[in-house]
Amino acid sequence: MTAIRAIVTDIEGTTSSISFVKDVLFPYARKRLPAFIETHADQAEVQHWLHEAAKEAGLIEASRQEVIELLVRWIDEDRKSTALKAIQGMIWKEGYEAGEYRAHLYPEVASRLHAWRGEGLHLYVYSSGSVPAQKLFFRYSESGDLSPVFAGYFDTETGPKRETVSYQRIVDAIGERPEHVLFLSDIVEELDAAKAAGLQTGWLVRPPLTVPAQPKHPAYTTFDAIQP
Numbered sequence: 001m002t003a004i005r006a007i008v009t010d011i012e013g014t015t016s017s018i019s020f021v022k023d024v025l026f027p028y029a030r031k032r033l034p035a036f037i038e039t040h041a042d043q044a045e046v047q048h049w050l051h052e053a054a055k056e057a058g059l060i061e062a063s064r065q066e067v068i069e070l071l072v073r074w075i076d077e078d079r080k081s082t083a084l085k086a087i088q089g090m091i092w093k094e095g096y097e098a099g100e101y102r103a104h105l106y107p108e109v110a111s112r113l114h115a116w117r118g119e120g121l122h123l124y125v126y127s128s129g130s131v132p133a134q135k136l137f138f139r140y141s142e143s144g145d146l147s148p149v150f151a152g153y154f155d156t157e158t159g160p161k162r163e164t165v166s167y168q169r170i171v172d173a174i175g176e177r178p179e180h181v182l183f184l185s186d187i188v189e190e191l192d193a194a195k196a197a198g199l200q201t202g203w204l205v206r207p208p209l210t211v212p213a214q215p216k217h218p219a220y221t222t223f224d225a226i227q228p
C-alpha cells in the first residue's frame with residue numbers, strides 16, 4: 001500500500017450510525033422545517049437556498065408553501081440535495097445548541113481519529129450533509145468536540161459523492177496526490193468513484209452488516225482495523 005498522508009471520511013454509516021441521521025436528525029428537521037422557513041424567510045441565506053431548491057425541482061414560480069412541501073418530501077426521500085442539506089443544517093444547529101441531541105459516533109472513532117492525527121495524518125470529512133452541519137456534528141458529538149482533528153470539510157458543493165470528479169477536486173483542494181489519500185465510506189458507489197480518481201479506499205461494513213467473501217474494496221468493520 002502506498003503511504004497514506006490524508007484520510008477523507010464519510011459520516012453516515014462510516015463514523016456514525018445511519019439510524020442517528022434517519023431517526024433523530026431527519027425527524028427533527030422535518031418537524032421544524034415549515035416554522036423555520038416562515039420565521040427565517042427574510043434571511044438572505046435562507047432565500048438563496050429556497051431559490052436553489054425550486055430551481056433544482058424545475059419550479060418556475062413556486063410559492064413559499066410549495067417549496068416547504070417540496071423540502072419535506074425530499075427529507076422523506078432522503079434526497080441528497082445541496083439546498084435541502086443547507087437548510088437542514090441551519091435547523092439542526094438549534095437542536096445541537098439546545099442540547100436536544102449529540103451526534104452519534106461508533107465507539108472507536110474518536111480515539112482512532114486522534115491517533116491518526118497524532119501520527120501526522122491530515123483528516124478531512126466528505127459528506128452529503130452541508131459543511132456547517134458537518135462542523136456541528138463533530139463539535140457536538142457523543143465523544144466530545146472533535147473539531148480540532150479535522151483540517152477541512154467537503155460537501156456536495158464540491159460535487160456529488162458518486163462522481164469521480166468530486167474526488168479529483170478534493171485531492172486538488174487538499175494538495176495531495178490521490179494515491180496518498182484514503183477515502184472511507186459505507187457506500188460502494190462512492191468508493192468506486194474515489195478509486196476511479198486514484199484514491200485508496202476503505203469500505204466500512206458496520207455490524208450487523210457483514211463483509212462479503214470477495215469485497216470490492218478493502219473492507220473493515222471498525223476504524224481500529226484500518227492501518228493507513
Ligand SMILES: CSCCC(=O)C(=O)COP(=O)(O)O
Nearest residue numbers: 011012127128129133134137
Ligand atoms: C452532516 S450530518 C447529516 C448527514 C446527512 O445529512 C447525510 O445525508 C449523510 O450523508 P453521508 O454522505 O454522510 O452518508
Ligand SMILES: [Mg+2]
Nearest residue numbers: 010012013186
Ligand atoms: Mg455514508
